[in-house]
Amino acid sequence: MSVKYTVTAPIGGDLVANEAGTGANKETTIGGDGVEQVDDGFDGPLDDRSCRDVICLFLFLAFWVGMGYIAVVSIMDGQPERIIFGADSYGNVCGKNNGLIPGVNLSGQNLIDRPYVFTFNPESIINPATPTKMLCVSECPDVALLIKNDITELAENRSIFLCDYNLEPSDYAAAQQGHLAACPGTPLDASTAIFNRCIPSSAIGIASSLLDSDWLKRAVADVENSWREILYLCLISFGLAIVVLILLRFFAGVLIWTMVFVFMIGSSGGTGYLWYRWWQEKSILDALPANAPKDNQEHTVKTMLAYAGIASGVTVILHLVLLVMRKRIALVVALFKEAGKAVADIPFLLLQPVWTILAMAVLCAYWGFVYLYLVTAGKPELDNETGFVTYKSNELGPYMWWYHLFGLLWGSQFLVACQQCAIAGAVAAWFFARDKSRLNWPILKSIQRIIRYHLGSLAFGSFIIALVMLARIILGYIQNRLKHSQSDIVAYILKCLQCCLWLFEKVLRFINRNAYIEIAIYGYSFCKAARKAFTLIVSNALRVAAINSVGDFVLLLGKAVVVAAVVVVGMQLLKDKPDIHYEFVPITLAAIFAFLLSHIFLSVYEMAIDTLFLCFCEDCERNDGITKPYYMSKDLMNFVDNAKKAQDIKDMKRQTKRAALHAATDKM
Numbered sequence: 001m002s003v004k005y006t007v008t009a010p011i012g013g014d015l016v017a018n019e020a021g022t023g024a025n026k027e028t029t030i031g032g033d034g035v036e037q038v039d040d041g042f043d044g045p046l047d048d049r050s051c052r053d054v055i056c057l058f059l060f061l062a063f064w065v066g067m068g069y070i071a072v073v074s075i076m077d078g079q080p081e082r083i084i085f086g087a088d089s090y091g092n093v094c095g096k097n098n099g100l101i102p103g104v105n106l107s108g109q110n111l112i113d114r115p116y117v118f119t120f121n122p123e124s125i126i127n128p129a130t131p132t133k134m135l136c137v138s139e140c141p142d143v144a145l146l147i148k149n150d151i152t153e154l155a156e157n158r159s160i161f162l163c164d165y166n167l168e169p170s171d172y173a174a175a176q177q178g179h180l181a182a183c184p185g186t187p188l189d190a191s192t193a194i195f196n197r198c199i200p201s202s203a204i205g206i207a208s209s210l211l212d213s214d215w216l217k218r219a220v221a222d223v224e225n226s227w228r229e230i231l232y233l234c235l236i237s238f239g240l241a242i243v244v245l246i247l248l249r250f251f252a253g254v255l256i257w258t259m260v261f262v263f264m265i266g267s268s269g270g271t272g273y274l275w276y277r278w279w280q281e282k283s284i285l286d287a288l289p290a291n292a293p294k295d296n297q298e299h300t301v302k303t304m305l306a307y308a309g310i311a312s313g314v315t316v317i318l319h320l321v322l323l324v325m326r327k328r329i330a331l332v333v334a335l336f337k338e339a340g341k342a343v344a345d346i347p348f349l350l351l352q353p354v355w356t357i358l359a360m361a362v363l364c365a366y367w368g369f370v371y372l373y374l375v376t377a378g379k380p381e382l383d384n385e386t387g388f389v390t391y392k393s394n395e396l397g398p399y400m401w402w403y404h405l406f407g408l409l410w411g412s413q414f415l416v417a418c419q420q421c422a423i424a425g426a427v428a429a430w431f432f433a434r435d436k437s438r439l440n441w442p443i444l445k446s447i448q449r450i451i452r453y454h455l456g457s458l459a460f461g462s463f464i465i466a467l468v469m470l471a472r473i474i475l476g477y478i479q480n481r482l483k484h485s486q487s488d489i490v491a492y493i494l495k496c497l498q499c500c501l502w503l504f505e506k507v508l509r510f511i512n513r514n515a516y517i518e519i520a521i522y523g524y525s526f527c528k529a530a531r532k533a534f535t536l537i538v539s540n541a542l543r544v545a546a547i548n549s550v551g552d553f554v555l556l557l558g559k560a561v562v563v564a565a566v567v568v569v570g571m572q573l574l575k576d577k578p579d580i581h582y583e584f585v586p587i588t589l590a591a592i593f594a595f596l597l598s599h600i601f602l603s604v605y606e607m608a609i610d611t612l613f614l615c616f617c618e619d620c621e622r623n624d625g626i627t628k629p630y631y632m633s634k635d636l637m638n639f640v641d642n643a644k645k646a647q648d649i650k651d652m653k654r655q656t657k658r659a660a661l662h663a664a665t666d667k668m
Helices: 054-077 148-158 169-174 206-212 215-225 227-287 295-324 326-345 347-375 397-431 442-481 488-522 526-539 541-574 584-622 643-667
Strands: 003-008 016-018 026-030 036-038 116-119 134-137 191-194 197-200 379-382 389-392
Touching: 054 347, 054 397, 054 442, 148 169, 215 227, 215 584, 227 295, 227 326, 227 541, 227 584, 295 326, 326 347, 326 397, 326 541, 326 584, 347 397, 347 442, 347 584, 397 442, 397 488, 397 584, 442 488, 442 526, 488 526, 488 584, 526 541, 526 584, 541 584
Parallel strands: 116 197
Antiparallel strands: 003 016, 003 026, 026 036, 116 134, 191 197, 379 389
């Protein structure tokens, strides 16, 4: 049973409750559980939405139709075995029984017993554009071949044939040598098989010594012998990540204020130490005899005075900034607590990055699969000058490659945008719910709203980020191509452009992140959401600075705590294990997993904090706490200008509601 009544708040007057009043600006429902429900036309993420940025969605779908076309064309013409297993200069795939290529005499070879690619010119390994002949061999020559006779003996004694397939070992003596000839030139370095390729020791340098030693084998054995301990450490990291989330909820204030206090004491202590050093050096200068050389000591005194003066100025400025920012820092503490409550009430938020990672893995697997076909697509043709087989790709081949690369960038950023918007929608629903016990699967509703209304907006936002990322990749490609031919001025300009693009991408990511929150709350189009988010950020610049500095540092500290704890526990678990050669190998693997896991959990926490902050700003902008009640909690209400008056009004309303509820009950 519920009773409706209106609350009238005349200027300078008291609240009056009536069962059927007129002139009221709020209609409130008192539920059977006594929870306030204000009918103000807004209660969290709006259900009354419409599809936004539909054109962008159609363009996104059309783009992926193009991706599908590239996949079909590539699979029809591609031969990824040439990359995976390697191929010779005649179009034969090593380790396979090959078909005949028309016009190529040495094609169609049965090379099942020759799985390794041997390169006549080792420089082509570093620079693939270097002309060279490649053949398939049964083993990589592991000894140096100094003269031509060594090649013959290798073929006769070990059946490692390094010359053309149609030559017998007895014919090697009369065959020509060279990078494009029937037999390779000598001397030849010993080589090692890496990914089915014979890599000379001189080409792999330091890596050769590692491969020739037992280090890698011992490291692999350590992982095999300690897999149980690694699994235990992964489970411990999961538990520690949950513990860190709980600690951030209840002890974020202690941690943040302790950090601020230590920072202030440390900066003051460092400044005091510099002044003490200056006083010491000044005393030494004053104690020198009049006829003694003083130039070096005077320089030291002036240097210490400059250091102490600069440190004093910086310390004073930092202390003033912290003094001005103290209330903003307190807001960060309150947001951490609220984020902990939101995650506790909606625990399925922690699973959202898992779905994103799985979807990202599927996307990357698809992209890599198509990429192997795309880069090997082409029709085999005989080069009359060298007698080798070349592959002529489609005229659109280079453009298709860049198109395919942009698909990876756009698709990955779209998945990230979906995750951020889903988390933002659920947290916003939690914030704007006056009765948080009645939340009904907010994360599923948030995902439903995204799929139904906002895929176009998210495609638009992710397209902008992907475009900037592609520009950075193109600029990096240009830098690499001009690395040995550009002047210092051109190199400096390119580095400046790369830095500007990196900074521009960071700014866009920040704006997009907040735009997705606005989309989750109000269902705006992307441009309107970005404009609204930018306006809120600018009008709350100091609060944003506090959240992005103090908040990010605390989250980073949380990740560091999880990793450090896993490392310490791992050292204790493995210290007495006799069959471990290098303890750092399994510990490093566990530490990497711990960092990734803590990053996944704390990224949800970070998104929740950003969402709550924008919800807080929206609440302050929409409501005044008196005629329009705030949605925020008491802790957050302390950071609005009319907090005390709003709280008094709220307490008075509670009393009025109780009286109205009792009166209605008595009438029944």
